[in-house]
Structure formats: C-alpha cells, structure tokens
Amino acid sequence: MIDLYGMGSPNVVKIYLALEEMGLPYKAIPIDVFGGAQFKAEFTKLNPSAKVPVIVDHEGPGGRPYTVFESGAILIYLADKTGQFLPRDGVARYDALQWMMVQMTGVGPMFGQFVHFTRFAPKGNDYAVDRYRTQVRRVLDVLEQRLAAAPWLGGQEYSIADMATFPWARGVGLFLGKAAEQDYPKLMSWVAAIASRPAVVRALAAVDDVRSRTTAFDKAAPDMLDKIFGRGAHAAA
Ligand SMILES: N[C@@H](CCC(=O)N[C@@H](CS)C(=O)NCC(=O)O)C(=O)O
Structure with missing residues (x-):
C-alpha cells in the first residue's frame, strides 16, 4: 500500500495518474496546503521542503517503508518499482x-x-x-x-x-x-x-475528491497566502 499525501495541484495530479496507470493500491491523505498543513512538523518529517506530493511506500526497497518527495523522483521511483512507463535502459x-x-x-x-x-x-x-x-x-x-x-x-x-x-x-x-x-x-x-485513458478518468475523479476535502486557493486566509508566497510579513530580508 502506498500513502499519497497531496491536494489537487498539478504536481500531485501527476502522481494520481501514475498510481492509477500502474494499478498500485494507494490511500490518498489530503494535505490542506492553503490551510498551512504542509508547515506542520508531522508533514515536514516526511518532506523537509514542506511541499506536496509525498508518497510513503509501505513495501519499499528491502520490504521496508520508504518515503519519496519531489514529483519527478516519485514518478521515477514508481516506474522503476513496477517496470512500467519508463524503459529500463x-x-x-x-x-x-x-x-x-x-x-x-x-x-x-x-x-x-x-x-x-x-x-x-x-x-x-x-x-x-x-x-x-x-x-x-x-x-x-x-x-x-x-x-x-x-x-x-x-x-x-x-x-x-x-x-x-x-x-x-x-x-x-x-x-x-x-x-x-x-x-x-x-x-x-x-x-x-x-x-x-480509463486510468486518467479515474485519477481525475480522485483529484476532484481530494479537492473537495482541502481549502480552495480563493478561500485561504490572507496571512496564510502571504506565508505560502513568502511576502508581506513573511518576506525574507
Ligand atoms: N518541485 C516540487 C514542487 C512541489 C510544489 O511546489 N508543491 C506545491 C503544490 S503544487 C506545494 O506544496 N506548495 C506549498 C507551499 O509552497 O507552501 C515537485 O515537483 O514535487
């Protein structure tokens, strides 16, 4: 089983597409980015860069759980794990x-x-x-x-x-x-x-579901938007 931490943004959609195409069982765990959930310690333990997507593969290399962040790294990891959608050599x-x-x-x-x-x-x-x-x-x-x-x-x-x-x-x-x-x-x-593609239709339905469970960008609190975008009181000196 793979846990997918994300919301409805393009970087996360990539991973829904891959998981559905590859037929991997997964559980979507919503991260409310426009509510600031990416900054919580329990999430930055998974990705120190405080961004979605992140996956935790409970059957990772050596049979142990393995965490992957960065959408490109996740796509390569999943393709290599399943031997699908990326030629081996x-x-x-x-x-x-x-x-x-x-x-x-x-x-x-x-x-x-x-x-x-x-x-x-x-x-x-x-x-x-x-x-x-x-x-x-x-x-x-x-x-x-x-x-x-x-x-x-x-x-x-x-x-x-x-x-x-x-x-x-x-x-x-x-x-x-x-x-x-x-x-x-x-x-x-x-x-x-x-x-x-049928897998893409399924993936986009799952994305609609996670969107309905996370804050939309136009409903974010003004200070949270400033924090996410590094501006106002959150701008670097
Ligand atoms: N290079 C990263 C970018 C990830 C990224 O920018 N994620 C956005 C959502 S698409 C995010 O988590 N933003 C939260 C923030 O910046 O606080 C990847 O490809 O995974």
Missing part, C-alpha cells in the same frame, strides 16, 4: 527522462510563475506577467514541435514524461485563453488522447 529511457525534465524545469515552473503573477500578484506587474507568458509560450512551442515528431513525449510509448506534462498542458485554454489552444494542435490532440 537504453536511449528510450533517457529520451523519456529528458522530456520529463523539460516539464520539471520548464513547463511546471513557468506555468506556476505565470499563474502566480496573473492570479495572486497585485495588478500592474506587467514585467512578470509578460516574462512568464512568453516563457510558457516558448516551452509550449517546444512541446508542439516534439509531438509533431513523435506520438508521445518520450518517443513511441506513453511514459512518465507524458504523465508529468499533462496536468499543466490540459490548462492551456484555462490559463492563456481558449483561442491559444489553436496554436498547439498536436499538443491538444495529445491532451485529448491522455484524457480519454
């Missing part, structure tokens, strides 16, 4: 890993900052909004070109690179406006193909 393994790293270092951070500055920053911060919109567009162009050359990000097979990237890519219309989807036809058909 050869160039196919590194193709999938490098495309997964494009998500970890490009798609996730750039979308994350774009959403932060459009949704949470005081109005008028045009420099940051323009910078991160441009970076989001740049990395989406890279994905579009990749998917013109190969059916899946890693190449010929659906892999953890696709699972990592789907949670933000499906939000292109939501975050950039519906018309933006027309700029990425290959990416949008890839999103549709993934969304129709």
Whole structure:
C-alpha cells in the first residue's frame, strides 16, 4: 500500500495518474496546503521542503517503508518499482527522462510563475506577467514541435514524461485563453488522447475528491497566502 499525501495541484495530479496507470493500491491523505498543513512538523518529517506530493511506500526497497518527495523522483521511483512507463535502459529511457525534465524545469515552473503573477500578484506587474507568458509560450512551442515528431513525449510509448506534462498542458485554454489552444494542435490532440485513458478518468475523479476535502486557493486566509508566497510579513530580508 502506498500513502499519497497531496491536494489537487498539478504536481500531485501527476502522481494520481501514475498510481492509477500502474494499478498500485494507494490511500490518498489530503494535505490542506492553503490551510498551512504542509508547515506542520508531522508533514515536514516526511518532506523537509514542506511541499506536496509525498508518497510513503509501505513495501519499499528491502520490504521496508520508504518515503519519496519531489514529483519527478516519485514518478521515477514508481516506474522503476513496477517496470512500467519508463524503459529500463537504453536511449528510450533517457529520451523519456529528458522530456520529463523539460516539464520539471520548464513547463511546471513557468506555468506556476505565470499563474502566480496573473492570479495572486497585485495588478500592474506587467514585467512578470509578460516574462512568464512568453516563457510558457516558448516551452509550449517546444512541446508542439516534439509531438509533431513523435506520438508521445518520450518517443513511441506513453511514459512518465507524458504523465508529468499533462496536468499543466490540459490548462492551456484555462490559463492563456481558449483561442491559444489553436496554436498547439498536436499538443491538444495529445491532451485529448491522455484524457480519454480509463486510468486518467479515474485519477481525475480522485483529484476532484481530494479537492473537495482541502481549502480552495480563493478561500485561504490572507496571512496564510502571504506565508505560502513568502511576502508581506513573511518576506525574507
Ligand atoms: N518541485 C516540487 C514542487 C512541489 C510544489 O511546489 N508543491 C506545491 C503544490 S503544487 C506545494 O506544496 N506548495 C506549498 C507551499 O509552497 O507552501 C515537485 O515537483 O514535487
């Protein structure tokens, strides 16, 4: 049994996708991030960086419980544990890993900052909004070109690179406006193909459930948002 600590954010959605695709039994343990649960000692014992997702695999290496944090590390761990969705060796393994790293270092951070500055920053911060919109567009162009050359990000097979990237890519219309989807036809058909997988349908239903059990971002207390975003009384000197 695997415990999944999380809420409904894209980094956590990746892990729901992997657990459902791999057929691993798991228990979802809601962490109320917008209520500040990630800062409690019982959680930082699991992840000193105070972020979700985290998994605890009760049948880890050597048959002992093992804790993994960082969504990319969790995806590799689960793929290696089950022998699924990441080739064991050869160039196919590194193709999938490098495309997964494009998500970890490009798609996730750039979308994350774009959403932060459009949704949470005081109005008028045009420099940051323009910078991160441009970076989001740049990395989406890279994905579009990749998917013109190969059916899946890693190449010929659906892999953890696709699972990592789907949670933000499906939000292109939501975050950039519906018309933006027309700029990425290959990416949008890839999103549709993934969304129709039975494991993905199950995963997204489980995500809806955890969302209903955690505080929504627009219901967070103002001081908690300041703490999470490191601003106001919580800004570093
Ligand atoms: N690089 C980390 C990022 C994790 C992350 O940023 N998690 C967010 C939710 S998506 C979080 O827990 N935020 C709480 C906070 O910043 O206090 C990963 O890929 O797992």
